[in-house]
Amino acid sequence: MILDQVVTGLLTGLIYGLLALGLSVIFGVMRIVNFAHGEMSVVAMYAAWAAARYLGLDPLLSLIPIAAIFFGAGYLLQRGLIQPFVSRPDYMQFILLISVALILTNGALLVFGPEARGIQVDYAFDSYEIGTFLIDKVRLLAAGAALTLTGLLLAFFRFTLTGKAIRAAADNRTGAQVIGLDIGKLYAVTFGIGTASLGAAGVLMALLNDAIPRLGPELTLLSFVIVIVGGLGSMTGALAGGVLIGVSEALAGTLLQPSLKSMFSFALLVLILLLRPQGLLGERS
Amino acid sequence: MLDVENLDLAYGDSRALNGVSLSVAAGTITSVVGGNGAGKTSLIRACAGMVPAQGGRIRFDGTDITGWAPHRICDLGLGQVAEGRQIFPSLPVLDNLELGAALPRARKAAKQSLEKVFALFPRLAERKAQRAGTLSGGEQQMLAIGRCLMGLPRLIMFDEPSLGLAPAVVKEMFAIIEGLHRDGMTVLLVEQNVVHSLKIAHHAVLLENGVAAMAGTGADLLADDRVRQAYLGL
Incomplete structure (x- = not known):
């Protein structure tokens, strides 16, 4: 029973990892904290819901086009709105992105209304019995998709020239300028990638949770906790933090009460900040 | 190949370059010498498009690159080995x-x-x-x-390549730069190591407080009393 919950938490945590990766990548490269992170992924949840409701698309299929659209939107948002703020003080960036967050939340409220929107797939109640474990099919598929996408992202940053160029710009901005990397474009691509990850994570979460406007700030906060626990700017750290928080939430929900799960996550955050301020896989600066 | 005309550059209120002109001919080594804060690094950063100039023109191979973004300038073949x-x-x-x-x-x-x-x-x-x-x-x-x-690159701008290196390595570094030149590279060299950089220079400019105070061949500057007193301690 408890082990079942650990597995459930682990699977949810893989989706959290993808979600947090979006925040981590953007911060790691351009030192901008995306305060509209959770709100953006709620928009993706609604997009998945609308695709399922009106086009009959399974979220596992609408995942790709929605992530692609989110990439484009993130790219344009960076070029048009965020780039002028990159070298401005932190509080200005903060206000800009909080405004974006408010616009998105209220926009969702306006378009979709305050009630929860859930997706019903026909395999919603299927489950697999593996040994003594009982695993939801939906959760397993969503987690598998999240893990695949995370792996692809990590490979992109490790093996492609653009991925390496983005890491180089994060490592030494002046150095990147010196050898003629187009920093503005790399930043826009990075924001696009971060937005695509949070979008994909939002679509996958829509399989497990109902979309509701007020979920945005919760997801933003959850992602902050994960990224700090895993290590700011570390991509594998985001994944590890996601899994850890996922498991901790699931255990808190079973052993105590579901409503206490956030308290557990924050307790974990405080512990990490006390004992290992750079996060699990972060590097000391 | 690289022509700088009347370049003005300021960071806020402090002027870094004041009407500096400089010409680097293809296939030569041109050295810019001067003390700390004379504007040597500013000159290179302006040519690379990393800081905007307030006045003057920069031309590379006949193309006016004033105000261009760094990646476009690099792609013309104006390379840089930066300070640090x-x-x-x-x-x-x-x-x-x-x-x-x-x-x-x-x-x-x-x-x-x-x-x-x-x-x-x-x-x-x-x-x-x-x-x-x-x-x-x-x-x-x-x-x-x-x-x-x-x-x-068709021209490389070196900014303090010998800074912070052990003496034996400094020698090696100058040998490398001369080797690149022998193979046809055009070089703009900015250095605090005045003797070494003047020795290998065909053309040299002395930068003082953001002004090109003197220009000539490397040997001219090496023989000049003012340079000898101020920078060589002779």
Whole structure:
């Protein structure tokens, strides 16, 4: 029973990892904290819901086009709105992105209304019995998709020239300028990638949770906790933090009460900040 | 090949360059010498498009590049080995080099360029999998030069390449620069190591408080009393 919950938490945590990766990548490269992170992924949840409701698309299929659209939107948002703020003080960036967050939340409220929107797939109640474990099919598929996408992202940053160029710009901005990397474009691509990850994570979460406007700030906060626990700017750290928080939430929900799960996550955050301020896989600066 | 005309540059209220003119002829080594804060680095950063000039013109090979973005200037073949080396410390040596060839002009030739750089700096080949930040100072300078060469520059601007290096390595560094020149590279060299850089220079400019105070051949400046007193302590 408890082990079942650990597995459930682990699977949810893989989706959290993808979600947090979006925040981590953007911060790691351009030192901008995306305060509209959770709100953006709620928009993706609604997009998945609308695709399922009106086009009959399974979220596992609408995942790709929605992530692609989110990439484009993130790219344009960076070029048009965020780039002028990159070298401005932190509080200005903060206000800009909080405004974006408010616009998105209220926009969702306006378009979709305050009630929860859930997706019903026909395999919603299927489950697999593996040994003594009982695993939801939906959760397993969503987690598998999240893990695949995370792996692809990590490979992109490790093996492609653009991925390496983005890491180089994060490592030494002046150095990147010196050898003629187009920093503005790399930043826009990075924001696009971060937005695509949070979008994909939002679509996958829509399989497990109902979309509701007020979920945005919760997801933003959850992602902050994960990224700090895993290590700011570390991509594998985001994944590890996601899994850890996922498991901790699931255990808190079973052993105590579901409503206490956030308290557990924050307790974990405080512990990490006390004992290992750079996060699990972060590097000391 | 590189022509700077009446360049003015200021950071806020402090003027870094005041009507500086300078010409680097193809196939030569041009040295810019001067003390700390004379504006040497500002000159290079302005040519590279990394800081905007307030006045004057910069032309590279006849193209007016004043106000251009750094990546466009680099892609014309105006390369730079920057002050402080500016490598990517957490990336492997090989990735550092590969990124030097990310410019559109250099991408196709990346493989051959890498072979050439490894032939020039065998030590980089030995350490290609190592994180660049773990290299010694001299090796990092070689990496910075190798990375620049990967972009197939036609002119390289060196900013204080000998800074912070051991004397034996400094000698090696100047030998490398002369070697590149022998192979046809045009060089703009900015240095605090006045003797060395004037010795190898065809043409030299003395920069003082953001003004080109003197120009001539390297030997002219080396023989000048003012230069000898102020910079050589003779």
